[in-house]
Amino acid sequence: MNNLDPRPGVIDRRLDAVERLVAVSGGKGGIGKSVVSAGLALVLARQGLRVGLLDLDLTGPCGHLILGIDTSFPEESFGLIPPLAHGIRFMSISCFTGAEAAPLRGADVSNAIIELLTIVQWGRLDYLIIDMPPGLGDALLDAVRLLRRSEFLIVSTASRVVVQTVQRTLRLLDMVQVPVAGIVENMQRDGYAADPDIRALARDRGLPFWGSLPFDACLEPAVGDPEALACTAFAQALGKMVRSHLLAARD
Amino acid sequence: MHEFALAEGVAVTAVQAARKEGLQRITRLTVGIGELQQIERELFTGALREVMPAIHPQLAGVELELIVRPARLRCRACGQPFDLQAGNSELTEDQAEAIHFVPELAHTYLRCPACGSPDFEVMEGRGVWLEEIEGA
Numbered sequence: 001m002n003n004l005d006p007r008p009g010v011i012d013r014r015l016d017a018v019e020r021l022v023a024v025s026g027g028k029g030g031i032g033k034s035v036v037s038a039g040l041a042l043v044l045a046r047q048g049l050r051v052g053l054l055d056l057d058l059t060g061p062c063g064h065l066i067l068g069i070d071t072s073f074p075e076e077s078f079g080l081i082p083p084l085a086h087g088i089r090f091m092s093i094s095c096f097t098g099a100e101a102a103p104l105r106g107a108d109v110s111n112a113i114i115e116l117l118t119i120v121q122w123g124r125l126d127y128l129i130i131d132m133p134p135g136l137g138d139a140l141l142d143a144v145r146l147l148r149r150s151e152f153l154i155v156s157t158a159s160r161v162v163v164q165t166v167q168r169t170l171r172l173l174d175m176v177q178v179p180v181a182g183i184v185e186n187m188q189r190d191g192y193a194a195d196p197d198i199r200a201l202a203r204d205r206g207l208p209f210w211g212s213l214p215f216d217a218c219l220e221p222a223v224g225d226p227e228a229l230a231c232t233a234f235a236q237a238l239g240k241m242v243r244s245h246l247l248a249a250r251d
Numbered sequence: 252m253h254e255f256a257l258a259e260g261v262a263v264t265a266v267q268a269a270r271k272e273g274l275q276r277i278t279r280l281t282v283g284i285g286e287l288q289q290i291e292r293e294l295f296t297g298a299l300r301e302v303m304p305a306i307h308p309q310l311a312g313v314e315l316e317l318i319v320r321p322a323r324l325r326c327r328a329c330g331q332p333f334d335l336q337a338g339n340s341e342l343t344e345d346q347a348e349a350i351h352f353v354p355e356l357a358h359t360y361l362r363c364p365a366c367g368s369p370d371f372e373v374m375e376g377r378g379v380w381l382e383e384i385e386g387a
Contacts, residue, residue, distance in 0.1 A: 003283060004268055004381040006260035013259070073348065079256035080352065093356075096349035102359045103369050112355040115378070119256040119352065 007118040011146050014079075014117060017124040018052070022181060022246075023143050026155040027165035029060075029134035032186040033155050035219065037131035038066040039238045040153075042226055045087035047247065049126040052082060054116075055092035056143065057133035058102055058109055064094050068224040071095050079121040086226045091120050109138045117146055127246075136172055144176050151179040153210075157187045158195035167201060180207050182245055188212035210241040253352060254290060257379050258298035262306035264381050269309070274386035279314040281383035285376035286335055287322040287354045289347060295379070322376035326363035333371075337364040354378050 015021065024037040034057065041053040055063035064071050067086060071094045074080040082089040093102055093112065104112060122128060130150065133139045143150060152173055156166040166183070173180055183202045185195050194212045202209035214233050222228035229235055261282055269277050282299070284290050296317055303310035322335040342350075346360040354377050358369045 001268070001272070001383060004264050006257065006264040006379060006381050009263040009267060010256070010260040013263070014256075073345070073352075076253050078259075079253050093353070096353055096356055097359050100359050101369075102356060104355055104358055105370075108355040108358060111377070112353050115353050115355070118260055119253045121256070 005114075007114050008146060011114075011117045012148070014120065014122060015128070015147070015149070018122055018128045019126050020246075021128045021130060021147050021150040023130040023132050023147065023150045023152045024155060025132040025140060025152050025169060026162070027134065027136060027169040028162045031155050031157045031162055032213075033134075034062050034131050035066055035234070036153070036155050036184065036186060036213070036238070037129050038063050039229070039235050040242065041088045041127075041129045042067065042086065042230060043235060043239045043242045044127050044129075044246070046230060047242075050089075050124060051087065052089040052091070052122050052125045052128040053131065054120075054128060055090075055094070055131045056113060056139050057131060058093045058104055058112055058139070060133070061092045061094040063090065063092055063131055066223055066229070067226055071098055074120075077121070079119045081121055081123075089122060089125065091116065106138045110142050113139060113142045114146065136169060140169075140172070144173075144178050151181045153181050154183045155186050156183060156195075156198045156201070158185060158189075158192070158198065160197070163195075163197045163201065166198075170201065170205060170207075174205075180205075182208040182210040184210040184241065185212040187215040189215050208245055210245050211237070213237050213241075252294070252298065254295050254298045255302060257290070258295065258302040259306065261299060261379065261381055262303045262310055265303075265310065265384055266307045268381065268384050269386055272384070274384065277309055277313050277384055277386040279316065279383075279385035280381065281316045281318065283380045283382045284317055284319045285322060285354070285378050285380075286319060287350065287357060287373060287376050288378045289351045290379065292317045292319055318382070320376045323374040324357075324361075324371045325374055326366060326368055327370045327372055328368035329363060329366040331363055331365035332374075333364050335361075335376075
């Protein structure tokens, strides 16, 4: 017998009591996946739902910065208990590294993700939001392989450069038969209609277009302050989308 | 103790592997513990003893052998092979604890003793694995 990795066998058990897993992706960096992930978690938590946020960006984690969460070692109890902050159970590599760099190659990224999924005890959650790193590499493939009940929320911006990467992401998800909950346009500029290319992407694939989130100058000053974040036009628009597309189905 | 989570993995995987190999009962498990993760053998044995019967009655009373395998590292930048002692001389308690939770964080806190690079390969002795199952 070859050496067997004991970790993948328990990942499903860790997520048994999680109702929905929503992975926020889009392929490109800098399109606002992390702020959409954090915003989603915040909006859902403020609706009184049990929410977790897993930051899978191991080399550039920032969920803790956006939500103003102190990073410290999680409590140990038959695994690691994600700390509860602002009503959100939160886990990130930054809980172990703080602001230090984690220079990881592909296989290391994969191993670290498997380790986290093995040892983190999420408990009962209505939603686990997973902030995916950029790219179609190890993290995305591991999320697809190991988080078998996950659905993806795809973030795009009105840039041809981004849209083509989003298109590739959608092709991959289609290939591996992972459901897509919807597509959202981020950083929509004042006075512009929803980007026709993004709408077309959704329409051609029969996917729900959640709508457009504004480029909001108030967002950066609100980073680290969940109360201020929740009052931004960005969070208000995201809240509407969540009520129409996630919670409506739930009700 | 987060070791319970890993022990549960060993138990679940042993049952799955036994089923696959057509074993009706398991008599002995050999578990490898990589030095890098710094899991104490006695503590992990206790965790396995507690977790295994809860996963499957078949695992109660199974003979356990836990073998600690040394960590062997090799620098990708300069090719220098090194061991954990050479790479971690200045680790703080928190840094060692971080590697204990997620061994890949060795790349954050350890350095090649020859050139100082964090870009090294863990050739052997990373985490926990199931080496052998015996049964009938």
